[in-house]
Amino acid sequence: MQNVEQKKRQLEDNYDALSEELYMLQNSESHVAELDGGEKADREADGKKTAGRPALHAESRQTQLSHLRDEINEKQRHIDDLTDKNQALELELAHVRSSLSNLKLQDDTKSACLEQLSFQQERNEQSKQDLKRLEETVARELQTLHNLRKLFVQDLTTRVKKSTEIGPDDSGGSNTQKQKISFLENNLDQLTKVHKQLVRDNADLRCELPKLEKRLRSTAERVRALEAALKDAKQGAMNDRRRYQQEVERIRDAMRLRYPMRRSNAAQIAKPVRPGHHVAATSPTSLSSTRASKPATSYSNALFLQEEKAALQKTNTVGYSTVRSIDILSSCPLDVENGNSTDINDNRSDVHCGSMVDDASRIYIMQQETAAS
Secondary structure (H helix, E strand, C coil): CHHHHHHHHHHHHHHHHHHHHHHHHHHHHHHHCCCCHHHHHHHHHHHHHHHHHHHHHHHHHHHHHHHHHHHHHHHHHHHHHHHHHHHHHHHHHHHHHHHHHHHHHHHHHHHHHHHHHHHHHHHHHHHHHHHHHHHHHHHHHHHHHHHHHHHHHHHHHHHHHHHHHHCCCCHHHHHHHHHHHHHHHHHHHHHHHHHHHHHHHHHHHHHHHHHHHHHHHHHHHHHHHHHHHHHHHHHHHHHHHHHHHHHHHHHHHHHHHHCCCCCCCCCCCCCCCCCCCCCCCCCHHHHHHHHHCCCCCCCCCHHHHHHHHHHHCCEEEECCEEEEHHHHHHHCCCCCCCCCCCCCCCCCCCCCCCCCCCCHHHHHHHHHHHHHC
């Protein structure tokens, strides 16, 4: 950078010198033709003065340029110093940030270790307390066993003394007493062993008690969750059933509103069902409405059909005959597009025009009226 500045300064100096020489040459050439005699000297003096003026201007300009260059160089050095300091501060800041992140990481690890140690300390304290209680229990049990053993030995010695004083002096009696004593001692040893084993088993069971309690709590939570799920399922089933009943009622109301004239006071006579014959129902209103109106629309709502089948499966008794709704439905086959069978909603029939049931809604209305009668 400094070399470039020096070269630039040298080029500027050369440019100034060349510009001064050019100016002087131009002035000298312009005044050569006019100079003669005494005027030549005056004009030479004027030329010198005019030549001296650019020199003075050039010197002043040169000094100003030198001052400005010095100031620029000084400011450039100051800027370089500031940039160096800024880079040093940035490096120091990066180092401080890295050290801060390391310290935070160390703090987190130490806090985790501290929590683990505190948890382990609590577990150790709990185990110490449990062990202390267990030792106290074992000590009490052993003391009780020792007292019982003392009482048993004292009782045994008193009985032996009494038996020796009262009993016969022969060797047979003493042998039996010795056998009894040895038997009782063996029983006592076995009882002590069994008692110690029971104490150990009790300690093991107490150690396993927290695990079993935890398992019991988890089982209870699962039972509560299953009860809640069962309750939700029952509620959902009740809601579905209610919606289903509302839909069925809505469809029934729509059917009643759609066919208000078919529910007349005319008698609906159900004939006895014979094998191989279709059940027919005649009424004046149905006949006139069938001839005058268009073919009824077949309803294929799944909910309505399910409810209708469930309702029509009940038997209805009219007079001396019993008519099943399934037989009525089976006697009116559906219309298939290939022309093999007829639709229950179609008014056209091979039999008499008033002998076929118009549609499923009329069957349903007829069954309601017969049941009411």
